[in-house]
Amino acid sequence: MNILVCIKQVPDTTEIKINPETNTLIRQGVPSIVNPFDTYALEMAARLKDAAGGEITVITMGPEQAANALRECLAAGADKAYLVNDAAFAGSDTLATSKILAKVCEKTGPFDIIFCGKQAIDGDTGQVGPELAEYLDMAQITNISELELSGAGIKGKKEFGDGYEVVEARLPAVVTVTKTLYEPRYPTIKSKMAARRAQIDKITFADLELEADSIGLKGSPTRVKKTFVPQAKGNGVIIQNEPADTAARKLVALLGENKLV
Secondary structure (H helix, E strand, O other): OEEEEEOOEEEOOOOOEEOOOOOOEEOOOOOEEEOHHHHHHHHHHHHHHHHHOOEEEEEEEOOHHHHHHHHHHHHOOOOEEEEEOOHHHOOOOHHHHHHHHHHHHHHHOOOOEEEEEOOOOOOOOOOHHHHHHHHHOOEEEEEEEEEEEEOOEEEEEEEEOOEEEEEEEEOOEEEEEOOOOOOOOOOOHHHHHHHHHOOOEEEOHHHOOOOHHHOOOOOOOOOOOOOOOOOOOOOOOOOOOOOHHHHHHHHHHHHHHOOOO
16 A cells, blocks of 8 residues: 655644734744644554555655654654755745645655645644645545555544544545644654654646646645734633622622623
């Protein structure tokens, strides 16, 4: 089975700060990590490989430093890695990014199944996986927490709201993965050393059949106009150590004073 996992290197959101003057992210000094949902996607792919055999390829689009994220994935079960890197790709939104990744899939595949994290923690759009499926004309199942082979296809548990549903798809298919019941496997010392020595091939604009105006900023129909930090509204009012009926009257009075009821 030929498996692909799309990953993204993202800033560690626990370390992110906002510039109070420009309201933009302060990226200097912020460590980068593999997007957490992508680590679950890789683990799901590795378990599928354990069950059915095959090979796992990982790809990411990003700067040169994103090769570090690929090496982490090689240490955790992937077999091959590609870095998609070119100045022409800069500024791509989710639509342009998925278009580029689709071309990369066609160049490095074909693949029986493509895994993506359900969303990246820096953008939280959840759009690249489904858009990639559309460009490749593949079936897609999203927000999957469990997956198994089923006949000529796959069957997965799809999370939504307070429950889940069981969905099936024929292969080839794109699967987006949410947090699973099992944790991603830890790399061994041996696998880390092998990943450090592994060759990571680079794919550039010249390697893909793309129109320059269809990617990057020119090919991106969405723009981020502004980011801002919501203003704090004070500490609020705490009602405690009161009989229930007294507390309820005080609460209704406060809500009325603030025109909330």
